[in-house]
Amino acid sequence: MLNIEANFLIFAASAYFAAMIAGFLFIAFKKAMLDRSAILFLVVGLILHTISLGARISASGRLPFANLYESMTSFAWGIALIILIVNYIYNVKAAATAAAPIAFLAALYASTLNKAIEPLMPALQSNWLLAHVGVAIVAYGIFAVSFGTAVLYLVKDKYKARWLPAKEKLDELTYSLIAFAFPFMILVIITGAVWAEQAWGTYWSWDPKETWSLITTLIYLGYLHARLVMGWQGKIAAWFAVIGFLAVIFTYLGVSFLFSGLHSYTQ
Amino acid sequence: MKNVLSTQQLLERIWSLFSSNVFAVVLLVILAAVSLLGTVIPQREAPEVYLKLYGEVFSRFFGFLNLTNLYAAPFFYIILGLLGLSLFACSCNRLIKLLKEKDGLYHWGSFFSHLSVLVIYLGVIYGGVAGFSGYAQIEKGKDFLAPGGLFSVRLNDFNAKFDAQGRPLAYTSDLSVRENGREVLRKTISVNDPLSYKGLKFYQSSYGLTGWLEIRGPGGKIERSRISKDACCAYYTPTGQRFHVVEMFPDLHVLHGRPIENYEPNEPLAMIENIGWLVKGKPLKWGKYTLKLLGAVEYTGLQVKKDPGVWVVYLGFLLLTVGVGMVLYVKH
Numbered sequence: 061m062l063n064i065e066a067n068f069l070i071f072a073a074s075a076y077f078a079a080m081i082a083g084f085l086f087i088a089f090k091k092a093m094l095d096r097s098a099i100l101f102l103v104v105g106l107i108l109h110t111i112s113l114g115a116r117i118s119a120s121g122r123l124p125f126a127n128l129y130e131s132m133t134s135f136a137w138g139i140a141l142i143i144l145i146v147n148y149i150y151n152v153k154a155a156a157t158a159a160a161p162i163a164f165l166a167a168l169y170a171s172t173l174n175k176a177i178e179p180l181m182p183a184l185q186s187n188w189l190l191a192h193v194g195v196a197i198v199a200y201g202i203f204a205v206s207f208g209t210a211v212l213y214l215v216k217d218k219y220k221a222r223w224l225p226a227k228e229k230l231d232e233l234t235y236s237l238i239a240f241a242f243p244f245m246i247l248v249i250i251t252g253a254v255w256a257e258q259a260w261g262t263y264w265s266w267d268p269k270e271t272w273s274l275i276t277t278l279i280y281l282g283y284l285h286a287r288l289v290m291g292w293q294g295k296i297a298a299w300f301a302v303i304g305f306l307a308v309i310f311t312y313l314g315v316s317f318l319f320s321g322l323h324s325y326t327q
Numbered sequence: 328m329k330n331v332l333s334t335q336q337l338l339e340r341i342w343s344l345f346s347s348n349v350f351a352v353v354l355l356v357i358l359a360a361v362s363l364l365g366t367v368i369p370q371r372e373a374p375e376v377y378l379k380l381y382g383e384v385f386s387r388f389f390g391f392l393n394l395t396n397l398y399a400a401p402f403f404y405i406i407l408g409l410l411g412l413s414l415f416a417c418s419c420n421r422l423i424k425l426l427k428e429k430d431g432l433y434h435w436g437s438f439f440s441h442l443s444v445l446v447i448y449l450g451v452i453y454g455g456v457a458g459f460s461g462y463a464q465i466e467k468g469k470d471f472l473a474p475g476g477l478f479s480v481r482l483n484d485f486n487a488k489f490d491a492q493g494r495p496l497a498y499t500s501d502l503s504v505r506e507n508g509r510e511v512l513r514k515t516i517s518v519n520d521p522l523s524y525k526g527l528k529f530y531q532s533s534y535g536l537t538g539w540l541e542i543r544g545p546g547g548k549i550e551r552s553r554i555s556k557d558a559c560c561a562y563y564t565p566t567g568q569r570f571h572v573v574e575m576f577p578d579l580h581v582l583h584g585r586p587i588e589n590y591e592p593n594e595p596l597a598m599i600e601n602i603g604w605l606v607k608g609k610p611l612k613w614g615k616y617t618l619k620l621l622g623a624v625e626y627t628g629l630q631v632k633k634d635p636g637v638w639v640v641y642l643g644f645l646l647l648t649v650g651v652g653m654v655l656y657v658k659h
Contacts, residue, residue: 178494179490179494179496181494181495182495182496182497182498182517182518182519182531183518183519185497185517185518185519186519188519239655240655240656242651242655243648243651243652243655243656246647246648246651247648250644250647250648253640253644254641254644255519257637258519258520258521259518259519259530260530260532260630261460261521261528261530261532261630261632261634262460262632263637263640266362266365266370266398268366271362271363271365271366272363272366274359274362275359275362275363278355278358278359279359281355282352282355282356284655285348285351285352286352288654289348290348315366319366
């Protein structure tokens with residue numbers, strides 16, 4: 061089973077890579093066909109990736125949420141799916157250009173990680189694991205795509221690239237994504253708090269991971285207030301979205317590697 | 328008359344400060360920055376750790392500024408308190424808006440989200456004032472009198488399970504709640520499944536072994552000492568001989584590369600510093616002394632907690648989720 065899992069993950073990463081290249085070529089040559097093929101590559105990648113995840117689930121007998129490899133491959137899968145949904149709902153060009161690189165990097169990174177199936181350590185043996193990591197993948201995945209659209213906005217702003225979607229559309233899309241993801245981010249913290257209360261008897265202990273999830277939430281809270289209350293739009297909002305996702309990355313990866321704490325599941 | 332007016336003016340100034348967006352944003356930025364600092368500087372470590380990391384001047388400076396126990400520092404509570412006041416002012420303003428206008432869901436959602444954080448604050452404060460948190464170490468077969476003295480908790484059995492590679496699978500404590508000498512409740516707790524009784528909760532937190540060391544000294548003098556896996560304490564004989572327990576294992580098999588499946592001290596053994604392994608039932612001669620491991624028993628370490636505020640916090644969570652959902656998911 062490991063072969064199917066590992067090989068199809070590499071196939072999926074390759075498809076995401078192809079989607080990324082097609083997305084970049086779309087920017088270079090402005091052919092709508094290239095954007096469509098990027099989306100097609102993403103669909104293929106998502107199917108291959110689903111096979112890899114299916115093999116993992118059938119081998120381990122549980123959802124792939126328990127360690128860095130499992131959460132990273134699920135994260136990459138989530139990003140690919142979210143790009144396709146955004147492409148379908150908003151019918152915006154260059155959605156793949158914006159976020160396929162992140163899906164590719166996440167899948168590539170996952171493919172290098174230790175894939176051994178470990179028994180769930182006692183602290184993780186809880187249904188809250190599914191809720192906590194499940195909402196985190198949704199929130200982080202959508203934030204990843206919003207990062208991509210914000211970067212496109214900044215590119216458009218700097219180079220006046222006519223083939224990219226209108227600035228207003230990118231700005232609005234970035235906002236819609238963040239607005240949709242934010243309640244999930246709140247749920248990440250809430251499920252984590254309720255779970256910690258059940259496992260350790262304390263719902264908040266200023267563990268570095270907890271603190272960084274709060275910082276990330278505060279950044280997006282700032283973005284939402286700046287927009288909804290003070291009416292900030294455009295460039296400054298795009299930079300906010302970029303910084304927000306950098307905080308997401310740091311919460312997800314940086315904290316695990318730099319600090320020790322309750323979330324030390326990265327080995 | 329003039330005086331009264333100026334007081335009112337002052338209050339209005341304060342109110343408009345606390346309800347201003349800029350003030351709230353500045354507070355949020357400060358909160359984020361200070362929280363961040365607390366993840367960069369290790370918190371609540373021993374003084375030596377800071378001395379090694381930052382040198383003498385800076386470690387003293389950080390200690391003076393409370394940066395080494397930042398989340399419990401007065402200035403941190405002041406930031407949180409000011410944020411609470413700002414939230415209160417915002418919530419009131421939103422409520423006033425709500426009563427004036429009829430633009431429903433969005434403003435209700437906004438009101439609920441701001442109010443929810445205040446509700447969470449209240450829950451945290453209530454829990455902090457009316458609750459407590461502590462640690463209980465109970466040996467197998469022994470009772471622990473719960474704080475408040477209403478009942479006691481007995482450890483019937485502790486078990487740690489490992490797989491063939493020695494990775495932990497489960498830690499469980501079989502507990503009985505006893506009142507007036509009678510068992511009123513029995514439950515086997517595990518890491519994600521605490522015992523709850525009369526407002527107190529008992530969480531599986533740690534475990535270990537404790538044993539008895541018998542030392543026969545010169546002239547046949549026998550002494551007994553309690554030893555523990557934690558190796559917290561060394562045992563000194565009156566003549567100054569030191570026996571320091573480095574490790575304790577419940578079973579000999581763990582030494583032969585075979586991990587223990589069940590944590591039962593069938594053949595306990597202890598590693599005594601500079602001397603070697605001492606196995607139960609096999610006395611060891613060391614100079615003028617004869618050491619004997621009489622036996623060992625497992626103990627469980629329980630986090631004991633009372634937090635009546637937790638349901639208020641959860642109510643705040645619910646309000647927060649509903650409120651944020653109403654603001655962001657309802658078209659306006």
